[in-house]
Amino acid sequence: MVSSSSKILFICFIVSTMTCFVALATDNNPLQDFCVADANSPVLVNGLVCKDPKVVTENDFFTSGLNVAGDTSKNLVGSNVTTVNVARIPGLNTLGISLVRIDFAPWGINAPHTHPRATEILTVIQGTLRVGFVTSNPENRHITKVLNEGDVFVFPQGLIHYQQNIGHGNAVAIAGLNSQNPGVITIANAVFGANQDISADILAKAFQLNRNTVKDLQKRFD
Incomplete structure (x- = not known):
């Protein structure tokens, strides 16, 4: 006879195995030719909502001006x-x-x-x-x-x-x-220019500085 605990372990194994198969079957690549970003959509997703492909034009995949010095x-x-x-080329979406x-x-x-x-x-x-x-x-x-x-x-x-x-x-x-x-996280700006300020006591201890130096740095990055 198979014990109840053995049956439970076997069922757990089958469930976990099936979960792995489902995960492996997930397609993490684009499922269409493109997904041009619709910046006007009110829907919030991890990325940007796709524009109707029927209204997509060549300009959705184009920008210029990289020949101009910053x-x-x-x-x-x-x-x-x-x-x-x-944000500059909507066709980059996904x-x-x-x-x-x-x-x-x-x-x-x-x-x-x-x-x-x-x-x-x-x-x-x-x-x-x-x-x-x-x-x-x-x-x-x-x-x-x-x-x-x-x-x-x-x-x-x-x-x-x-x-x-x-x-x-x-x-x-x-x-x-x-x-x-x-x-992009610029280290100096993020640490000394945080909105709102990180406590000067914390930064003084972290960077081994005195509080006045920290306060001065925070003013520079306001």
Whole structure:
């Protein structure tokens, strides 16, 4: 005779196995040619609702202007990022890809930041860049390299990374990201420019600074 406990274990095994088969049968790829974003839809989903394909035009898959240099004088770090994501090309919706152009003034930086939803692959079009990223705790290993025109470098998803123009002229890079909306968290802005402020006591202890220094930094990032 089979015990009641054995029967229960057998049933649990069958149920869990069936659940795995159902999960494996899920299609996580697009099930149509495209899903052009309908920015006017009131429906909120993880992504954007599809526009009726009958009203889609070639302009939903197009943008221009990446030949125009970004204005690097608008901030103190000396860089400008021109983003080509689903907000700029609605046809990118569900395709999991986007693009940026990064312009650097001499010795300008793209400050340390992360992309929570994407890995980045960058190629230098003009100039010379020092780039790098930092691995996760506890190693916190700094991996860095100098790139020249035509060189390519990868920044793994979620890791803090940066680029710096180390030449005396302007520099330009193009980067691809495997998300239509990769997101960006600039470390200094997020920590010292949070809305509302993170407690100065917390930041002072975390960064081993005095409260007055923290308050001054928070004013700079208001």
